[in-house]
Amino acid sequence: MRIYLSLLFVCITFTSYAQRPNTEMISVSGTIIEEGSNIPLEYATVAFIDASNKIVTGGITDINGTYKIDVAPGVYTVQFEFISYQTKRLTNQRLVKDITLPRVLLSLDASSLDEVVVRAETTEVQVRLDKKIYNIGKDLTASGATVSDALNNVPSVTVDVEGAISLRGNENVRILINGKPSAIAGFGSTDALRQLPAEAIERVEVITSPSARYDAEGTAGIINIILKKEKTLGLNGSFTANYGVPLSSGITANINLRTDKFNIFNTTGVRYSNSPGNAFFDNRYFSRTIIDTATGNPITVDPAFDRSTEKRNYDRLRTGFNTNLGIEYFITDKSSLTASVFARTGDDTTTTTNLTNDYETLDNLAFTRVRIENEDEDEFSYQFSLNYVNKFNDDGHELTVDFQYENDSETEKSFITEQTTFPSIVASPSEDITSIEDQNEYLAAADYVLPIGENAQFEAGYRGTFDQTVTDYTLLEEAGTTGVFIRNDDISNVFTYNENVNALYTQYGNKFGDFSFLLGLRMENTQLKGKVNAEIETTDPNAVPLNFDKNYTGLFPTVNLIYELAEDENITLGYNRRINRPRNWFINPFPSRSSEANIFQGNPDLNPAYASAFDLGYLKRWGRKFTLTTSIYFQNETDAFERIQEDTGQITSNGTPIIRTIPINLSTNKRYGFEAGVLYNPLKWLRLNSSFNFFKFVTEGSFNDIDYGAENTSWFARFSSKVSLPAKIDWQTSAFYRGPNNNSQTVSEGIFIMNLALSKDIMNDNATFAFNVSDLLNSRKRSSVTTTETFTSASEFQWRERQFNLSFTYRFNEKKKRERGQGGNGGDEGEGFEG
The missing domain is CATH 2.40.170.20 (TonB-dependent receptor, beta-barrel domain)
Structure with a gap:
């Protein structure tokens, strides 16, 4: 039922506004991340529950794991949920003015771990305004293979017998590494991609309608290869x-x-x-x-x-x-500084x-x-x-x-x-x-x-x-x-x-x-x-x-x-x-x-x-x-x-x-x-x-x-x-x-x-x-x-x-x-x- 919470919150919010037409609202914001990895959790739900155990209003987080929700002043239990993660609650929160709540860490629910396994091993697609993101799961055919081989498994992308990469049948495609032109992708050729291991890839972004932030190079579009960088604390x-x-x-x-x-x-x-x-x-x-x-x-x-x-x-x-x-x-x-x-x-x-x-x-x-x-x-x-x-x-x-x-x-x-x-x-x-x-x-x-x-x-x-x-x-x-x-x-x-x-x-x-x-x-x-x-x-x-x-x-x-x-x-x-x-x-x-x-x-x-x-x-x-x-x-x-x-x-x-x-x-x-x-x-x-x-x-x-x-x-x-x-x-x-x-x-x-x-x-x-x-x-x-x-x-x-x-x-x-x-x-x- 959790996947319908966001729609429910919208309805509740409108109902709440109708019931409190003269109440001045306050803004409550914060961030929800995955415990141990600091990965923002997109579409996590936030619910405000009153003393009668009734959900008054709520909302969902954006791609950065952040939320900003208007609520009437009062005392609430704030509930944070995400599919396959343990629910957390902040009880007896007296909210009387605009406030940013402490960062919330959600950990995996062991009883839901099998469900997470299925999701992780499946190639997923996420649609953004200017791209499609393919989170490549456990692709066995790419084991021991190269980045060039792995690209041949991505929808819309083909790699011919000479290693030339095409997007929708068009070779005029721009190859980026972590969003930038790179020696890793080769200087005007893709030979380097035949040497790099496929295990280095975290995800592939297929950008057929690039926004103005991207280089205008490549009439077919852009293939952006994101390399892995572990986010878990420790070695x-x-x-x-x-x-x-x-x-x-x-x-x-x-x-x-x-x-x-x-x-x-x-x-x-x-x-x-x-x-x-x-x-x-x-x-x-x-x-x-x-x-x-x-x-x-x-x-x-x-x-x-x-x-x-x-x-x-x-x-x-x-x-x-x-x-x-x-x-x-x-x-x-x-703020951070990265050198590589x-x-x-x-x-x-x-x-x-x-x-x-x-x-x-x-x-x-x-x-x-x-x-x-x-x-x-x-x-x-x-x-x-x-x-x-x-x-x-x-x-x-x-x-x-x-x-x-x-x-x-x-x-x-x-x-x-x-x-x-x-x-x-x-x-x-x-x-x-x-x-x-x-x-x-x-x-x-x-x-x-x-x-x-x-x-x-x-x-x-x-x-x-x-x-x-x-x-x-x-x-x-x-x-x-x-x-x-x-x-x-x-x-x-x-x-x-x-x-x-x-x-x-x-x-x-x-x-x-x-x-x-x-x-x-x-x-x-x-x-x-x-x-x-x-x-x-x-x-x-x-x-x-x-x-x-x-x-x-x-x-x-x-x-x-x-x-x-x-x-x-x-x-x-x-x-x-x-x-x-x-x-x-x-x-x-x-x-x-x-x-x-x-x-x-x-x-x-x-x-x-x-x-x-x-x-x-x-x-x-x-x-x-x-x-x-x-x-x-x-x-x-x-x-x-x-x-x-x-x-x-x-x-x-x-x-x-x-x-x-x-x-x-x-x-x-x-x-x-x-x-x-x-x-x-x-x-x-x-x-x-x-x-x-x-x-x-x-x-x-x-x-x-x-x-x-x-x-x-x-x-x-x-x-x-x-x-x-x-x-x-x-x-x-x-x-x-x-x-x-x-x-x-x-x-x-x-x-x-x-x-x-x-x-x-x-x-x-x-x-x-x-x-x-x-x-x-x-x-x-x-x-x-x-x-x-x-x-x-x-x-x-x-x-x-x-x-x-x-x-x-x-x-x-x-x-x-x-x-x-x-x-x-x-x-x-x-x-x-x-x-």
Whole structure:
């Protein structure tokens, strides 16, 4: 019956007002938190009981665990309740003037502990005005896995075979760690997320309609990963070790020491893995028309080969170390200073073997070549962060100041050898490539929150990010097969890229009865600069300029509305304007060298893309067993990025046409979609989770006089079931399917993935053994066919093969089944106005 108390209190309050029309009211406020953890308890109930044991009035706490209730002067028993917690009472309270009652600590009710277990092990969804929060419970398939793997289990999110993260099928998504851009998420790439353990995640916030407090970056929206930071007093933590086949091993430790004045937290991990992968390309070439430079007349050129196939094998050895060490010092009861250092090292070796067959006709083999690239990559990243929070009072009036410095240094060395093995063995000149990348990024931010009255809130702030990346690329080519290497000055160069963003924002939110709104405006100035130390001479007619200096100022309005139809039912409507800036690998002009005939090259001439998005959502809960979330969304993006393949008009030394993949700006990209998610717990031992996303893209635009307009309708769905068996054994199965999709050139087949996991608790529930199989059917492969006027290209790519993994976790001074994931922002930004 407690879940109906808030509605009852509303009725009682109106009745009380009617009975006391001339009585002057007083205000009683306070805070309710969980004993031992200091986690605020949202939706806890407060009741004022008179001498006749009748509830006079009452209310519920907000997200910060605070309440403020008007009551007539008198003597009351004040009762505090929360589901599954022991009730507390303050008796004989003489309340005659505005007062703040002492902080109330509620502890778990042992008789309700089983009920808490069910809740903690279930993925929950909380809806805010500007985001959905997924409190990921005991996800067995993520045991011993990485953050990247865990994201693939979050509704609306997909991770493709190369690790690219998409939100609702759109890769233009911003990844934040604890609300801020971070070296943990990688500098313009998500490679680091493949190394960090999934056990480090506390919750994931999917923000499809970001408020003005967030960066405007990412046209699809924002995925905010909140890392764990234990709130329990004393020393506590956990250790996890895992071993997998193909070789994947690691050890992770989470340790936390908390006292009344400070909190020290550390997550450290070591990983060692050997991840095999493979790819296959089948290119078929047709006659093409070119312009004779002497006469100016068109002529037809037949290809040297009708067909070329490539079979690639990737052998990746990954070793890495990462640590995140921080200390939070509580200056006063309302202010704190947090300093943290994150560091990551990587020593990776990759051997790519490329077997190429060239055919004069479709089945007449002319040449067989073997190209081997041995790549060594040394990487070191570190990040230093300072966070200051000053809460002026318990009503949400606060100032937050952040400073962050990041550095990422990466040295990549590749040695490429090639030889023809048919019809005779002939060695080709080798290549020695060195790429040194150094990136520095500074972040400074300040956010101010001012509550106005009981329900309104004003916010304002500033954020500046200043980023410079220097890439020193050197190509040494062997003179014949003499062993003497000569620098290729036409390709070797130093490329410097600067991205500076200054932003100001303000927003205002209020609540009127069941209706809440949050209106915001953000202004961002972006400066993008690229410079090559010397202009590269080229005869390529499709070459793009390498030096640029661009400056953009944009306004980004946001509107978020929510209407509470009932206590467990609401409708949300959001609008926002976003920007997508080209990342480093999209603008780096140096082509890949793993293949002579199939290359990827960045485009320094890329401009930012802008998008306006609308989102209409609905949420309904039926008790604690069934939750339904749905959304209808639309996005209109201009200058949208699109990766295309084109014939460069150049050929290799063997006469094979060179096919280039390059990102370009298209004119518009309209996206329509619908998504639905269901959380269903029909029985105490059975928990089901499923989601479905259907979308349509309509693209319009041309490049080099070729029309790349297209329509693409696709969908993806996921399903997960978890069964609690006897003897404390849990069994989880998850499945994911992404339907076929296409753009103007390429049609990609659907992908089906199934994962399986088992776990057993031992040692009085302080330890857990888990076994899981990732990609049970070994079907996580990207298969596609690209068709143009001069060639067709069929390809299949598998980044990582089926994985078997065994893990062991030991916890000390931790309550395994009570990870609530709510309350406390863990250092994340943008909690903002909740309504």
